Amino acid sequence: MFRKTRTALQKLRHLRFHGQQQHTWRPKSSSAQEKASRFRPEQKIHGFTVREVSAVPDLFLTAVKLTHDRTGAQYLHAAKDDSNNLFSVQFRTTPMDSTGVPHILEHTVLCGSEKYPCRDPFFNMLNRSLSTFMNAFTANDFTMYPFSTQNGKDFQNLLSVYLNAVFFPCLREQDFRQEGWRLENANPTDPSTPLVFKGVVFNEMKGVFSDNERVFAQHLQNKLYPDHTYSVVSGGEPLAILDLSWEQLRQFHATHYHPSNARFFTYGDLPLEQHLQQIEEEALSKFGNISPNTEIPPQPRWSSPREDHVTCCPDALAPDPARQNTLCVSYLLGDVTDSFEAFTLSLLSSLMISGPNAPFYKTLIEPKIGTDFSSVVGYTDGTKEASFSVGLQGLAEDDTERVKRIISETIDDIIERGFEAERIEALLHSIEIQIKHQSSNFGLALASYIGSLWNQDGDPVELLQINQRVSKLRRALKENPRFLQDKVKFYFKENPHRLTLSMSPDQNYLEKQIQAEKEKLQTKVGALSETDRKEIYDRGLELLAAQSETGDASCLPTLKVSDIQPTIAGDAVQLGSAGGVPVQFCEQPTNGLVYFRAVSSLNTLPEDLQLYVPLFCSVITKMGGGDLDYRQQAQQMELRTGDMSASWHIVADPAHLDKYEQGVVLSSSCLERNLPHMFQLWSDVFDSPHFEDEERLRVLVMMSAQELANGIAPSGHSYAMLRAQRHLIPCGELVEKFGGMEQVKFMKQIAETTDLSRVTRTLAQIKKHVLNPDGMRCAVNATPQKMSDAAAQLESFMKDATKNKREWKPVNPNISQRPLDPLDVHGPTAKLVYDPQFQPWEMKTFFQMPFAVNFISERIRAVPFCHQDFASLCVLGKMMSAKFLHREIREKGGAYGGGALVRDGLFTFFSYRDPNSDQTLSAFRRSIDWAKSGQFSQQDIDEAKLSVFSAVDHPVSPANKGLTRFLSGVTDEMKQQHRERLFAVNHRSLVEAAERYLGLGQRTRGVAILGPENERFNKDPSWIVK
């Protein structure tokens, strides 16, 4: 995988820690923190020396810093009473070319190692473990390998595999050719077929750069830091990848994947000594010390600003085709290891950019010169020295000069006027909330939060002391009221190291790329002798043979099905009511936060308004309400709540595929002390949202449309899935309307409409249906101490809201009532709709897109969650993915990913960034034949079960406990029954399920593909081409 590092505040948003399992939040007698605090500096443990032991009260953890005596490897342990333990090791990887060497290395070290020489131990371990996370990332200047699990034995197993992979990989030439690149006959078994380029990373990066936002971000970084490692593409530039040799890959491993260049991080409640012992014994004891020389020098500063221009592919779905230019000014800031300066600058960046009260929002977004900020905006710290960027996308070419002028004027204006005290307060409040909010993968969030700074030799423990920085900032602001303005002057106004980068579409962009690849191919192929060609053919066959082997993975450690907990803990919710509206209460250790959700039915909404629901959701909390205009409202939301938002909600009944609930989910959170304020803000939204503000609406419409258009390339498989299910279940049509390609096209139309008055009237109409207590139910998660208070506040809010109550008739008269409490059939219900006439039908749709790769999905109507065959289908999906589809679609086909799963009662095949289409559709078919033939072992079944359970048992944060029950009607009893059925799945039930549901002609299926122009679909009348 390859990623860009998140910006600091974004990362902070993910920095939430995981609460404990039921009832374990009471202080334990000897907690993990306490035990860790007993280590002493200079203490020696298993080849390591303790350097520092620090309490981090903000995050309820104890940090222990160590170094490895012989190799100099650095180690940080964060002890916390969280059973979701995490390990990660990161290496500083600083490529000096764009061949993608660190990225291809990241892939190939996972392909087999000395102790685990089997093919693909990484993918095999996914099925032999109960991991809650396993992955690897290539960032700009480091490569990280993290995993997490709640099981101690599993932790040791995974640690052993990870250590062996990174320090003792096989790095076979064949692995390099499979994961990196190779020349091969289009059909490897037919030497007369033309030679083409193949390889997983090669295709992955072609996919990455199908995304214009990524193209721009990459150029911006490369050009702002032109003198060292940041001037190249660490993930690999597709054509440059073709210059990398296997020997260069091995060399890069030898110099970069050494303990002296490594940073280890562990997190959770497992004992540190045990980790250190295993790491020393299995890896570090076999190494000496080297000088890796991977430090990154500071970027030499420019004496005058620079400008540059790049081109991109035209976007067929851009809200306004005539406005597709991007312009952005990027400033080089200070070293990220100065954590207080970095904190100040990221806060300053939010003040300048985020939300309707920010100066750049007012001067750039609201005049509607572009559709949205440029893809890179604000503070970015994935580099040694941070940067700040501001600009617009969706610009007309004529407006670029104007944007430059506005940026410079806005900076002058900020220096002169500064920021309101209340805005600074609101931002500091949001930091408080972010620290208190708990996520289910806190260890991973920590690893990601400290990764970049630690990589530059900054102090990761200091970085965790967030409240210290907040206090320091408060002092600085008190001592010097112009503190922030002075920073703006220094870093922006007077900083000559700034780049103005523009990007415009080029009609021939894609063609030029294809041409360049063709030329590269011709050069390489032209230089081949007959012997070379023969060798390529032979090696293609060899690789194919290796890929086709079932492979013996018995060298790998594994958990057993008997290691899985037989029963679930249960969510323990209570049902009550407030102002006549049913409420689900869930007491949780929420760390002083209250979470509120409401589902509101769409049963009464006329059909012709349906397409507007997603827009309604995205603007309803952003238009202003009551006495507050949208700016004041945004300020109050930031000052008083974690967030307030709405989203559409369509969920099939767990017991019936053809019944579904349609609605809107409202959600928000706040500190306990702000409960009355939060409900007041909701009241304002309910009573009088300011839809009449057309100017505001236009800004939001453009941003939504742009966001949708930008979202297709990174998540094309989701769009393919939604389209494929369209005619298989009664809610398919509506889901496509709300979240599929139909919605993307609809929003493009709205963005092109000059008169929005009809839209504002429609939104006001939708409001009457949605913000109506008549079809509503609520859920509150709070601490036991605060629950009664929260209930009273909700009661008074709901009483107030009853003035909006209206009793409309449902549009569809076929309503089925599902009791919220299954034991109380006369109690409150969720009202589901169904269509007695519904008949599923087959459809195949192809969307021609300006992409270099395909996204494919085929879906088959199967059974709902409560059906007895559902468990077999889940296991079947995992097994077919791991044992068949992975090999065919990724290894042989060169797609970035692909597999099968069960979602919404549909058996679902998919592929992601896939160079093929027919070949993949055929792999789907063949996987079914394989399943029906029953050629799999008990070990295969057990592995698939482990993999299903690791998803089923994924930790749930206190904020989200009880939520599946609230939103989908899945009760603890249903979950337990599903669990027992999973345990009972056997060879026979799998073969039967494959025969009954997946065989051709058994069940209705749908197919959808998003991909580049394809003659085959144009000619075949069974395909609808869009």
Ligand SMILES: [Zn+2]
């Ligand atoms: Zn990758």
